Amino acid sequence: MTEPAEADVAAPSRDGTRLRLLPTSILFVLANAPRAYWRGADRxxxxxxxxxxxxxxKRNTRTFARNLGYMPNFSAPRSFSEKMQWRKLFDRNCLFPLLCDKLAVRDYVRARAPDLVFPKIYWSGGNPEAVPFDDLQPPFVIKPSNRSGxxxxxxxxxxLDRKAIVRAARKWRRSRSHGRRLGEWAYSRVPNRILVEEFLSTKGALVSPADFKIFVFHGTAEFVYFSQGRHSDGGRLRGLYTRxxxxxxxxxxxxxxxVTLQGGVPRPGRLADLIAAAEAIAADLDHLRVDLYLLGDKIYFSETTIYHYxxxxxxxxxNANTDPAPPRSVDDELGAFWTLxxxxxxxxxxxxxxxxxxSGE
Structure with a gap:
């Protein structure tokens, strides 16, 4: 999740001449830091x-404040969103790069949740032009091993537009590390490969199966984000649920x-198994989002996510007032599950x- 490069803004001197060029993100921080950090500060x-x-x-801070309506507290984070900033900036857990690697993470997951099923990998490699398109039978998905979204x-x-796919894959490989602008350092440690993977769908229709994004804190699944119909032409059903x-x-x-979360989703038949698998995978971390699919009576592994959005x-x-940004009460409640x-x-x-x-941001 990155932002385009920002334009520089001239900071005028007292005599009206240009003093120097400052990125707008620096000006944003300088304008908001006194009110956010210095007024009433205990220390x-x-x-x-x-x-x-x-x-x-600065870019990370400005994006956070503009999205959520408040400046992040890095020294004493309280909300889920603030704690995610702390993780990005200060937590260098050696497991993070592995959990961001869509290929290597499979062995890690198999060792902890051996009953899960994995989508088939048809091909992987570093050269997009080497993808064996003639041998592949749709539907399938093509994605990078070290990027999200x-x-x-x-x-x-x-x-099948081979040239367009190769161009996109080349761009993935040429671009700077995914998440660099927003501090997601672990992606920079993941080998840059292209994956061709089986597309899971309901029988007779190209509709993604039920997707369960399970938020695990200290080995316990606390809530589940449900989504279905992501790649379909019809409507998409979403909701947030307790365990x-x-x-x-x-x-x-x-x-x-x-983003409206409609809810109204019937309780899945294998909910207990979904939660047990997610907790086994995330047992060694203070927080991990584990994404699983339920297709028929089979549970498929999707991915692990250490930097949720x-x-x-x-x-x-x-029905809360969302102008210009939502209140942080629910964000604080979710953050209470997570001890850094x-x-x-x-x-x-x-x-x-x-x-x-x-150097750099």
């Missing part, structure tokens, strides 16, 4: 720390605005300063 060090981090990760669905042979399948009356707020999408109570790794104030400052002094 000078916390206010200074938050300001420095906001300046270092990029997928090409080939429904039938007549719709006991009680609908949580919220909608979702993303960068593009409101990069922490810039949140849930909020239905313990870092001393000295270690947090050390990591923050090292990040501040490093």
């Amino acid at each position: 000078f060090s916390d206010a200074l720390f938050n300001t420095l981090i906001a300046l270092r990760w 990029k997928i090409i669905l080939v429904r039938e042979k007549s719709g 006991d399948w009680q609908q949580i009356p919220v909608d979702k707020w993303r960068r593009k605005g409101l 990069s922490g810039i999408a949140t849930y909020f109570s239905k 790794p313990s870092l001393s104030r000295r270690e947090q400052w050390k990591r923050g300063l090292l990040g501040f002094l490093s």
Whole structure:
């Protein structure tokens, strides 16, 4: 999830001449940091720390504030979205790159949830021109191993545009590390490969199966985001539920605005098995989103996600005022499930300063 490069803005000097060029994201942080971090701050060090981090990760900070309506507290995060920023900036868990690798993660998952079924991998490699299109039978999907949200669905042979697919795959490989602008460092450690994978669909129709995104905190699944019909031409059904399948009356707020979660989904027959598999996969982490498909009576593995929407999408109570952004009460409630790794104030400052002094964003 990245933003386009920002234009520079001239900061005028007192005599009206151009002093220097400043990115709009820096001006945004400088304008908002005093009110967000310094007014009523209990500790000078916390206010200074938050300001420095906001300046270092200026685009990330600005995107967060514009989406969610408040400046993130990096030194003492409370909401789910704030804690996701903390994870991106400070948590260097050695498992994260593996969990972001759509190919390598399969062995990790098999060892922990051996009863899961995996979509077939028809081909993988680094050269898009080597994809054996003549030997592939649609439907199938083409996607990169180290990116999120990029997928090409080939429904039938007549719709197969080889040149367009190769161009897209080349672009995936040429582009900078996925998530770099928003601090998702783990993707930069994943080998850049192209995957051709089986497209799972209901029998007789090219409709994606029921997709369960299970949020696990400290080994316990707390809630489930349900989605169905993502790649279909018809309507899409979505909802947020507790682990006991009680609908949580919220909608979702993303960068593009409101996403209505209709709910009304019958309790799945293998809900207990879905939750057990997700908890087994996520047992060694403080938080992990485990995505599983239910097709017939079989549970398929989809992917693991350590940066849910990069922490810039949140849930909020239905009928809440969403102008210009949703209230953070539900975001705080979800954040209460997640206890971050313990870092001393000295270690947090050390990591923050090292990040501040490093190059690029």
